[in-house]
Amino acid sequence: MFTGIVQGIASVARITDKEGLRSFTLDFPEGFCQDLEIGASVACDGVCLTVTALQGDTQADFDVMQQSLNLTTLGGLAQGGRINVERAAKDGAEIGGHPLSGHVDFMATIASLRQPANNHVIRFAVPAPWMRYIFAKGYIAVNGASLTVAEAGREADGSGWFEVWLIPETLRMTTFGEKGVGAQVHIEIERQTQVVVDTVRDAVAEKIGALLPALRLFAKERGLDVGLD
Template sequence: MFTGIVQAVATVAAVTDQPGLRTFTLSFPPGFLEGQTVGASVACDGVCLTATRHQGADRAEFDVMQQSLALTTLGSFCVGDHINVERAARDGVEIGGHPISGHVDFQARVGEVRNPANNHVLRIDVPAPWMRYVFPKGYIAVNGASLTVAEAGRQPDGSGWFEVWLIPETLRQTTFGDKGAGAALNVEIERGTQVMVDTVRATLEERLGPLLPALEALLRERGIGVEALTGGQVGTRTDSHAALLPTSAAAEAR
């Protein structure tokens, strides 16, 4: 498990293709790998990878299967690219973000970048059906960073978008400052939100049967998803920082 607090930015030092998998050699900042053993997990742009070999104090190799290469942005990585990284959480560690599994659900694209004073805003396009799990003030993991959704919008076809606001410190600690319009991002839905939404949908399907598609169509005409029947409170942050959105530190990765 990971906390969603990006600890460093690593650099792709080498890429080696083998039958059925690709091996990445990553170069880390000094001290990042201290105490780590072969077999330990590292979140690389949100993808949980296992260290298979160490090269000195600050380099490690990771094997990535074809399915992961196809599902995530790792398949497009080249030598010199930069990656958000976080070591696996330990007992007793502060969880400043939210629990993240490192199992990416889908790739999203940056639709728009804005730069208001001392802030950096990313609008991220979300394909259907994943938008049903995205709510304002809710948790979401993007390239391994725990973020708070500042705003969200839905389209009639089930797709949509959400925005995150990033402060200068977040840009310094992560790769988000390099992401322009069209850039691909790894997204992991917050699992509690997913379970709640799917439970509501399953209950409605059980109760309404063939009437559920008609209800969904009616709600889509009004730009509403079935998940709105939960009251909009699924997976939302209720701490005092969230109330300061969109300019507070709660709206970005640490």
């Protein structure tokens, strides 16, 4: 488990392609690797990866399977690329953000950037159907960072957008200040929110399921499209 509090920025020192996977050697900030062991978990831009080898006091290797390369931005990482990193939380650790699993749900795209005084506002475009889990003032994990949704908007097709406001300290400790419009980021939704939304949707579907044929007929007779198909 991770807390969503990014502990530093790592850079890609080397990339080695192997059959069916790619190995990354990451160069970490000083002190990050203290007591790090082979088999430990590290969130890399929000993706939980396992340490496969240690290279001195500041570097470690990680193997990423082809499926993960295809489904995340890790497949586009090049030597010198920079990513947010966090070590797995220890028992009793303070949860400064919110609990994260390190399993990416989908990728969002930066739609726009604004920079009011001492702030950095990023709007992300979200594909359908993921907006059902994103609410203003709720938690969201973006590239492994626990952030609060400032505003959110939904479209009829299930897509939408949300905005986050970043203070200078967040920009200093993460790579968000380096991202431009069009960049893709990893999103992990807040699990408690997902459970509540899915439970309510299932309960409603169960209650009205028997009424659907009559509702479809009613809508058809009146030329209405209410999304019941």
